[in-house]
Amino acid sequence: xxxxxxxxxxxxxxxxxxxxxLLAKAGKSVLLVEKSPITGGNTIKNEDSFPNLECSTCMIAxxxxxxxxxxxxxxxxxxxxxxxxxxxxxxxxxxxKKARYVSLTDCIGCGMCYEPCPVTLKNEWEENxxxxxxxxxxxxxxxxxxxxxxxxxxxxxxxxxxCNACAEACVFGAIDFSEKNSxxxxxxxxxxxxxxxxxxxxxxxxNLGYGKFPGVYTSMEFERLxxxxxxTSGQLLxxxxxxxxxxxxxxxxxxxEELGYCSGICCMDSFKYSHFIKSKLPEAKxxxxxxxLCMPKKTYQNFYKRIKDxxxxxxxxxxxxxxxxxxxxxxxxxxxxxxxGAPESLSVDMVILENAMVPTKESEELGGILxxxxxxxxxxxxxxxxxxxxxxxxxxxxxxxxxxxxKDMQNSVIQAEAAVGRALxxxxxxxxxxx
Amino acid sequence: xxAKIGVYICECGPNIADNIEIDAIIDTLPSLEAFQNExxxxxxxxxxxxxxxxxxxxxxxxxxxxxxxxxxxxxxxxHDSTFINICKKTNLNPYLxxxxxxxxxxxxxxxxxxxxxxxxxxxxxGAIGRVLKQSELFEKELDSNPDVLVxxxxxxxxxxxxxxxxxxxxxxxxxxxxxxxxxxxxxxxxLPRQGGSSDIIGKKIEEVIKDENIDIFTETELESAxxxxxxxxxxxNCSRDDRSETEFTVGAIVAATGFELTDAAKLSQYKYKKDxxxxxxxxxxxxxxxxxxxxxxxxxxxxxxxxxxxxxxEEKGYCSQICCNYMLKLASFLRKQSDSIEIKDFYRxxxxxxxxxxxxxxxxxxGGTEFIRTADVKIKGTHIxxxxxxxKKNEADVDMVILSPAMEAGKGTENLAELLNIPLSxxxxxxxxxxxxxxxxxxxxxxxxxxxxxxxxxxxxSMLQAQAASGKIAARLIPGKKxxxxxxxxxxxxxxxxGCQTCMExxxxxxxxxxxxxxxxxxxxxxxxxxxxxxxxxxxxxxxxKHFTSPQIYREIIEAIR
Numbered sequence: 001x002x003x004x005x006x007x008x009x010x011x012x013x014x015x016x017x018x019x020x021x022l023l024a025k026a027g028k029s030v031l032l033v034e035k036s037p038i039t040g041g042n043t044i045k046n047e048d049s050f051p052n053l054e055c056s057t058c059m060i061a062x063x064x065x066x067x068x069x070x071x072x073x074x075x076x077x078x079x080x081x082x083x084x085x086x087x088x089x090x091x092x093x094x095x096x097k098k099a100r101y102v103s104l105t106d107c108i109g110c111g112m113c114y115e116p117c118p119v120t121l122k123n124e125w126e127e128n129x130x131x132x133x134x135x136x137x138x139x140x141x142x143x144x145x146x147x148x149x150x151x152x153x154x155x156x157x158x159x160x161x162x163c164n165a166c167a168e169a170c171v172f173g174a175i176d177f178s179e180k181n182s183x184x185x186x187x188x189x190x191x192x193x194x195x196x197x198x199x200x201x202x203x204x205x206x207n208l209g210y211g212k213f214p215g216v217y218t219s220m221e222f223e224r225l226x227x228x229x230x231x232t233s234g235q236l237l238x239x240x241x242x243x244x245x246x247x248x249x250x251x252x253x254x255x256x257e258e259l260g261y262c263s264g265i266c267c268m269d270s271f272k273y274s275h276f277i278k279s280k281l282p283e284a285k286x287x288x289x290x291x292x293l294c295m296p297k298k299t300y301q302n303f304y305k306r307i308k309d310x311x312x313x314x315x316x317x318x319x320x321x322x323x324x325x326x327x328x329x330x331x332x333x334x335x336x337x338x339x340x341g342a343p344e345s346l347s348v349d350m351v352i353l354e355n356a357m358v359p360t361k362e363s364e365e366l367g368g369i370l371x372x373x374x375x376x377x378x379x380x381x382x383x384x385x386x387x388x389x390x391x392x393x394x395x396x397x398x399x400x401x402x403x404x405x406x407k408d409m410q411n412s413v414i415q416a417e418a419a420v421g422r423a424l425x426x427x428x429x430x431x432x433x434x435x
Numbered sequence: 436x437x438a439k440i441g442v443y444i445c446e447c448g449p450n451i452a453d454n455i456e457i458d459a460i461i462d463t464l465p466s467l468e469a470f471q472n473e474x475x476x477x478x479x480x481x482x483x484x485x486x487x488x489x490x491x492x493x494x495x496x497x498x499x500x501x502x503x504x505x506x507x508x509x510x511x512x513x514h515d516s517t518f519i520n521i522c523k524k525t526n527l528n529p530y531l532x533x534x535x536x537x538x539x540x541x542x543x544x545x546x547x548x549x550x551x552x553x554x555x556x557x558x559x560x561g562a563i564g565r566v567l568k569q570s571e572l573f574e575k576e577l578d579s580n581p582d583v584l585v586x587x588x589x590x591x592x593x594x595x596x597x598x599x600x601x602x603x604x605x606x607x608x609x610x611x612x613x614x615x616x617x618x619x620x621x622x623x624x625x626l627p628r629q630g631g632s633s634d635i636i637g638k639k640i641e642e643v644i645k646d647e648n649i650d651i652f653t654e655t656e657l658e659s660a661x662x663x664x665x666x667x668x669x670x671x672n673c674s675r676d677d678r679s680e681t682e683f684t685v686g687a688i689v690a691a692t693g694f695e696l697t698d699a700a701k702l703s704q705y706k707y708k709k710d711x712x713x714x715x716x717x718x719x720x721x722x723x724x725x726x727x728x729x730x731x732x733x734x735x736x737x738x739x740x741x742x743x744x745x746x747x748x749e750e751k752g753y754c755s756q757i758c759c760n761y762m763l764k765l766a767s768f769l770r771k772q773s774d775s776i777e778i779k780d781f782y783r784x785x786x787x788x789x790x791x792x793x794x795x796x797x798x799x800x801x802g803g804t805e806f807i808r809t810a811d812v813k814i815k816g817t818h819i820x821x822x823x824x825x826x827k828k829n830e831a832d833v834d835m836v837i838l839s840p841a842m843e844a845g846k847g848t849e850n851l852a853e854l855l856n857i858p859l860s861x862x863x864x865x866x867x868x869x870x871x872x873x874x875x876x877x878x879x880x881x882x883x884x885x886x887x888x889x890x891x892x893x894x895x896x897s898m899l900q901a902q903a904a905s906g907k908i909a910a911r912l913i914p915g916k917k918x919x920x921x922x923x924x925x926x927x928x929x930x931x932x933x934g935c936q937t938c939m940e941x942x943x944x945x946x947x948x949x950x951x952x953x954x955x956x957x958x959x960x961x962x963x964x965x966x967x968x969x970x971x972x973x974x975x976x977x978x979x980x981k982h983f984t985s986p987q988i989y990r991e992i993i994e995a996i997r
Contacts, residue, residue: 026911054871260794261789263788294786297756297891298890299862305752375790376794387894388594388629390902405790409871414875417875418899420907421909424910425598
């Protein structure tokens with residue numbers, strides 16, 4: 001590869017960002033395409049990360065900042081790959097770039113434009129636990145710290161009304177309602193897919209009561225509830241916005257049986273939640289209902305010990321399918337299966353469902369666009385005749401992070417670095433595969 | 436000569452201008468007594484980070500020929516690098532510049548305009564005081580050697596060597612035993628999701644031997660490694676007499692020294708000794724590789740086998756993460772060997788963290804292996820006593836017991852850690868620089884750890900880690916390119932150093948050495964990363980962290996609180 005060869009990275013989560021920075025360090029030019037308006041992926045939704053309970057923002061924000069300031073990395077937000085032609089060393093890629101309607105160079109992120117906007121919407125990024133305006137950043141601390149406008153709901157752009165409220169509030173003239181979506185063509189030598197994961201729809205399991213009882217939360221909802229830049233500024237409040245839970249049951253393995261795999265990180269997440277609750281509500285009772293404790297790294301079992309010492313109660317159930325959740329007298333009743341020394345039922349204020357990691361909803365379509373195969377679970381397949389690889393079924397295209405299957409931050413970063421190594425020695429690989 | 440300091444205040448649109456009396460600052464600063472001997476030029480601009488603002492500032496620095504620069508604007512997190520880059524374009528050394536945050540820390544914090552203005556003045560005064568004490572620093576380029584030393588000839592070391600070796604990069608592959616391949620070479624079959632083939636390691640060994648850019652040293656160990664990223668001087672201890680060249684320079688080192696199984700004989704609950712029908716997982720692997728089947732010591736095939744997970748897990752304090760899969764593989768092999776064999780699998784928690792693992796588990800369970808969840812297992816020979824998860828006591832007799840002992844760091848790990856000056860984790864494995872963000876590099880820049888020596892890992896993971904280390908090396912150690920070490924390093928004022936060596940113990944990077952002849956400590960600037968811990972620890976105040984010296988910090992504080 002030549003010095004200024006361009007490499008495309010899809011997805012600006014931790015894996016995509018690590019790969020971008022490392023390639024830029026190697027002197028390559030990087031095009032980082034991200035479908036959302038901000039970088040950071042799922043990792044920036046966490047307040048602290050396991051097992052050391054390090055502040056995630058403190059870990060990730062400098063990386064996000066480096067990405068945005070690096071002259072060799074072109075970050076293209078609100079963009080998706082639509083077509084890929086060619087072969088390793090010479091891919092022609094078409095990218096759909098949606099209009100942001102706010103200039104990334106002129107906006108300084110002062111936030112004066114939100115308040116005047118008359119349109120209020122649910123904030124999906126915050127798991128709908130709070131609201132946003134039609135001109136918004138998903139949360140405080142978003143990077144790039146520049147809002148985007150939702151064109152479907154903005155009165156001006158959608159043509160419903162002549163509204164200029166945000167543009168009038170912006171003294172930098174950064175808002176441009178006339179910006180158009182565009183199509184970008186680019187030639188790249190290699191592609192690294194780092195599109196991350198979604199979470200299993202907990203509403204599919206009727207016995208767990210998600211969507212039916214307000215006290216039942218998904219793991220991501222709880223993660224945002226605890227986050228200091230989240231909907232409650234980190235206060236652990238139930239949906240009424242007033243009461244804190246006095247007792248919480250965490251249910252692991254939600255979706256594991258239905259999907260046929262263990263996500264490998266939820267146990268650690270559940271330990272973290274137990275610690276979070278105890279740290280803010282020391283009197284609260286926490287029950288951790290599990291079927292197998294999966295804590296596969298050299299430091300992970302120590303974290304479990306710590307949580308047990310903090311008073312986490314661990315209750316074995318062979319599957320969440322045995323658990324039945326009902327509401328009774330203002331409390332949530334968690335009915336458990338008999339035997340194994342478990343109590344018959346628990347009466348709690350809050351239930352957190354540790355729902356499994358699943359392929360993103362766009363995976364199948366993206367797989368078709370990239371011409372790469374999926375595995376039987378819907379994640380991107382690595383060449384399975386070749387153990388220990390980040391190469392996909394199409395030479396020159398690599399897959400890293402949770403797009404390849406559920407994993408923790410450490411393994412995502414390892415794969416990202418591995419893909420950089422492979423991409424940098426592409427000539428060597430190409431020689432083997434196809435010249 | 437008195438200093439000429441440019442002080443530029445950014446209005447940040449209304450963000451700063453509306454909440455701070457910028458003109459009051461412009462009037463106040465030059466009249467301050469503290470700076471009467473200096474020439475102060477204080478100006479405001481509407482948006483310094485805009486293209487127009489950047490051009491303006493660059494022009495101002497050139498025209499006024501400032502000796503120092505202070506920019507009062509937003510958070511340095513947003514724009515420190517913007518202004519550093521402007522300094523670099525002009526002749527102003529960026530270490531004679533300082534940014535002050537009067538937006539987040541003054542304008543946005545304090546509703547009272549007068550108070551906000553007062554605080555901003557204090558901050559800017561502090562910064563002016565500080566820059567006057569700052570000194571120029573210059574980045575230096577160093578030549579680097581692109582070659583790499585890989586210690587350990589197992590799957591991870593081999594994969595590293597193959598990933599990195601090329602026309603312009605030589606790899607020295609050092610293995611203490613006589614053969615390449617390590618533990619992975621023992622396995623006849625891998626997991627179904629890994630293609631199940633045994634040939635992966637064999638093929639890779641052939642490739643390594645054929646590759647003329649890989650220099651293989653078997654029966655060899657590291658004797659010493661001295662230096663820093665880009666330039667490590669290596670000396671090997673080779674017991675073979677056909678190798679004479681055992682000293683050379685490399686730019687990076689990869690430790691891939693693998694694991695050993697914990698000694699089951701030391702765990703009293705298993706009464707393991709080598710003369711009964713109790714085997715460890717690797718003994719069975721040897722048996723399969725050499726005999727093609729699993730047999731008792733009599734040569735007869737067992738009719739019933741008990742598989743025991745988590746041997747030593749409690750004692751070691753961690754889960755070895757590959758044994759559950761490993762036991763499934765063994766159960767699957769035994770089932771293929773005999774339709775009628777009775778297999779009982781005694782486990783505690785199933786750790787199957789890959790998305791294809793559970794399918795394999797279902798397949799093995801469907802094939803007739805009995806899985807028994809236990810809280811506790813003891814064996815007396817082939818008599819198994821166990822407590823089930825509901826506390827029910829039970830027992831079973833089998834022909835053969837197979838233990839899956841925990842993985843632990845190989846015997847030489849501690850010694851190698853000392854030679855390389857890299858830390859160990861509390862579990863005895865090598866420790867990574869950062870568990871999540873820098874998982875295959877150590878606290879010593881340029882020294883990497885891959886495979887099971889950094890924690891339990893299977894073959895796939897070991898290979899991926901090897902590729903990750905290769906990626907990090909290939910990206911930063913580019914043949915023909917120079918490297919630029921950190922300039923904000925520590926320096927020792929030798930007149931004050933009494934040679935107590937406190938700093939050497941504190942330094943996490945091994946950047947300080949003791950010069951016995953002169954009785955003083957010396958900083959290796961190429962290794963130092965400028966954390967400043969040594970400066971804080973020095974009892975005689977002999978260490979100075981460049982750009983964070985006591986006079987700089989004191990002057991900033993004095994001016995800010997004056």
